[in-house]
Amino acid sequence: DTASFDALSGQAARLPDxxxxxxxxxxxxxxxxxxxxxASYAKLLSGYGDEPRLAVWESIxxxxxxxxxLTQGEPERELVRRYLVKLVTPKFNKLGWVExxxxxxxxxxxxxxxxxxxxxxxDPAAIAKARSHFARLQADPSSxxxxxxxxxxxxxxxxxxxxxxxxxxxxxQAAQTTEERNRYGRALTSVLDPALSARTLEQALSxxxxxxxxxxxxxxxxxxxxxxxxxxxxxxxxxxxxxxxxAIGRNRAFPSIVSSSAEARHADQLEAYVKANFxxxxxxxxxxxxxxxxxxAAQK
Numbered sequence: 001d002t003a004s005f006d007a008l009s010g011q012a013a014r015l016p017d018x019x020x021x022x023x024x025x026x027x028x029x030x031x032x033x034x035x036x037x038x039a040s041y042a043k044l045l046s047g048y049g050d051e052p053r054l055a056v057w058e059s060i061x062x063x064x065x066x067x068x069x070l071t072q073g074e075p076e077r078e079l080v081r082r083y084l085v086k087l088v089t090p091k092f093n094k095l096g097w098v099e100x101x102x103x104x105x106x107x108x109x110x111x112x113x114x115x116x117x118x119x120x121x122x123d124p125a126a127i128a129k130a131r132s133h134f135a136r137l138q139a140d141p142s143s144x145x146x147x148x149x150x151x152x153x154x155x156x157x158x159x160x161x162x163x164x165x166x167x168x169x170x171x172x173q174a175a176q177t178t179e180e181r182n183r184y185g186r187a188l189t190s191v192l193d194p195a196l197s198a199r200t201l202e203q204a205l206s207x208x209x210x211x212x213x214x215x216x217x218x219x220x221x222x223x224x225x226x227x228x229x230x231x232x233x234x235x236x237x238x239x240x241x242x243x244x245x246x247a248i249g250r251n252r253a254f255p256s257i258v259s260s261s262a263e264a265r266h267a268d269q270l271e272a273y274v275k276a277n278f279x280x281x282x283x284x285x286x287x288x289x290x291x292x293x294x295x296x297a298a299q300k
Contacts, residue, residue: 002040005036005040008023009040009043009044009047010047011047012024012044012047012048013047013050013051017053017056020048020051020053020056021056021059023044024044024045024056024059027040027041027044028041028059028063032299042083045060045087048060048087049087049090050091050094051091053106054106054109054110054113057091057110057114058113060087061113061114064084064117064121068080068081068120068121069260069262069296070262070296070299070300071300072225081121081122082121084118084121085121085122088118088121089118091114092114092115092118095110095111095114096111097111097115097129099111099145108147109147111147112148112150112151115129115130115148115151116151116154116155119151119158119159120158126155127155127159130151130152130155130156130159131155131156131164133148133151133152133156134152134153134156134164134167137152138167138171150183153168153183153184153186153187154183154186154187154190156168156187157186157187157189157190158187158190158224159192160187160191160193161193165191165196165199168184168187168188169184169188171184172184172185172187185216186220188203189216189221189223189224190220190223190224191224192224192225194229197221197224197229197230198233200221201217201218201221201230201233203217204217204218204233204237204241205237205240205241214241215241215245215252215253215256218230218233218234218241218253218256218257219256219257219259221233222256222257222258222260227258227260227261227266230257231254231257231258231266234253234254234257235273238277247281250278251278251281251285252285254273254274254278254282254286255270255274255285255286255288255289256289258289258293259289259292259293261293261296262293262296262299263293263297264293264294264297266293267289267290267291267294267297268290270286270289270293271286271287271290
């Protein structure tokens with residue numbers, strides 16, 4: 001009942017690590033099952049502002065990614081993001097941007113995770129810090145902590161303008177390792193500017209690109225809030241994209257584009273297109289993904 005839940009929520013910070021984690025995850029499951037209101041989860045989170053454990057924060061931020069996706073295109077999204085920034089900022093300020101002597105690995109990982117969450121939520125300070133890190137990274141790669149490189153490149157890519165996009169593309173082409181090439185590749189697929197994401201999509205048609213990478217580019221762009229753009233590109237270039245794919249790649253190609261959607265129209269669109277153009281195995285995969293989309297649409 002409400003009184004018992006509120007009493008338990010008020011003691012959350014004093015519970016053992018595993019119990020805090022379980023209380024949080026169980027509450028989220030209750031919200032998803034429509035047995036508790038989202039306000040109850042938000043009230044519980046108010047006791048986690050100084051949470052020390054990485055796994056607990058990971059759970060919190062994963063749930064906020066879900067909320068962020070569910071509210072895409074809706075006025076509530078700004079409220080979700082403001083709430084996240086308010087929740088995360090005090091803890092992040094305690095960690096600070098600069099690594100301290102004697103820090104644990106968990107604290108370093110938490111700094112990166114929280115910084116990324118702030119940037120994803122549109123926090124101007126976190127975005128500005130990523131851009132300043134990237135400027136330093138270009139001049140001297142050793143000037144940025146290894147723990148912050150992924151944050152720096154990912155956020156810079158997400159909010160890139162044309163000039164920054166060019167700089168990221170050049171670094172991707174000049175990458176000496178697979179890890180580095182993938183890091184910059186992910187940054188190029190995550191760009192929010194639709195004119196630049198169109199350029200990334202074109203890379204999926206490059207004859208120099210391994211087939212498995214071309215199937216990663218299109219859904220990667222779709223997950224960066226460009227589902228309709230990526231879908232239209234894949235439909236237009238279906239034959240070229242499918243040319244060198246194995247059976248598994250063909251079956252998953254179109255479902256993967258809309259897999260992050262919470263709109264029932266994408267489920268209908270997927271099933272109709274795959275039914276008209278692919279075999280039974282692909283249709284089964286399309287139906288599985290479509291069902292997941294409709295579940296999220298109902299949650300929304």
